[in-house]
Amino acid sequence: MDFVEVVPSLYRIELDFVNAYLWCDPGDLTLVDSGYHGTGAAVLDAVRRLGQDPAELRRVIVTHSHDDHTGGASEIVETLPDVSVIASRADAPVIRGEREQAAPVLEDWERRMADGLPDLPKAPPVRVDLEVEDGDLLGFAGGATVVAVPGHTAGSIAIHLPLHRVLFTGDIAANVQRLIPGVFHLDRAEAQRSFERLADLDVDTACFGHGEPVAHDAATALRSVAAEL
Numbered sequence: 001m002d003f004v005e006v007v008p009s010l011y012r013i014e015l016d017f018v019n020a021y022l023w024c025d026p027g028d029l030t031l032v033d034s035g036y037h038g039t040g041a042a043v044l045d046a047v048r049r050l051g052q053d054p055a056e057l058r059r060v061i062v063t064h065s066h067d068d069h070t071g072g073a074s075e076i077v078e079t080l081p082d083v084s085v086i087a088s089r090a091d092a093p094v095i096r097g098e099r100e101q102a103a104p105v106l107e108d109w110e111r112r113m114a115d116g117l118p119d120l121p122k123a124p125p126v127r128v129d130l131e132v133e134d135g136d137l138l139g140f141a142g143g144a145t146v147v148a149v150p151g152h153t154a155g156s157i158a159i160h161l162p163l164h165r166v167l168f169t170g171d172i173a174a175n176v177q178r179l180i181p182g183v184f185h186l187d188r189a190e191a192q193r194s195f196e197r198l199a200d201l202d203v204d205t206a207c208f209g210h211g212e213p214v215a216h217d218a219a220t221a222l223r224s225v226a227a228e229l
């Protein structure tokens with residue numbers, strides 16, 4: 001587990017192969033994604049080591065229902081019961097454990113990639129306090145906009161901070177070896193359309209579920225990938 005400042009107020013918390021992000025407003029902290037089950041304590045420890053007070057964590061936004069993004073949330077709400085868990089209306093039933101996770105539709109090369117990955121601990125169900133949809137506004141970072149980016153899961157969301165020109169893509173984009181429109185999608189064509197939508201945003205910084213953030217001129221990087229689709 002490691003953490004690094006991406007731009008002022010924004011930290012990447014690296015949990016082996018998946019990222020969580022911490023946005024710091026004075027006295028009001030926001031996590032975007034929560035790691036896999038077993039990482040909740042490490043996330044809170046990272047918050048502390050960043051010089052922030054975990055008691056000031058107000059919300060955990062889960063970009064989608066996959067276990068490596070939701071798994072830490074149950075541990076975090078156990079420690080901090082007042083934290084608000086935020087997810088899309090479409091993915092919330094899966095996150096609450098009321099509905100089965102739909103399996104992604106894999107291409108052959110993705111199946112080979114999936115075979116090489118370790119089994120993920122299953123995410124325990126966790127409550128969702130606020131269900132959001134496309135265009136909803138969240139009260140941090142001077143106003144954060146929910147962008148519906150279906151295709152990876154039915155209810156995948158990205159979070160756009162227009163004032164800071166920051167984007168959290170969830171798994172609609174990834175930057176492990178190079179910037180790509182993500183892997184292990186439910187609907188690849190729909191995921192690509194969602195990627196194109198993100199590439200239209202005016203952003204300087206893009207943060208991905210997996211891989212290195214692009215700290216500057218992210219829109220150009222996203223657009224050049226979108227042009228190849």
Ligand SMILES: [Zn+2]
Pocket residue numbers: 064066152171
């Ligand atoms: Zn995912």
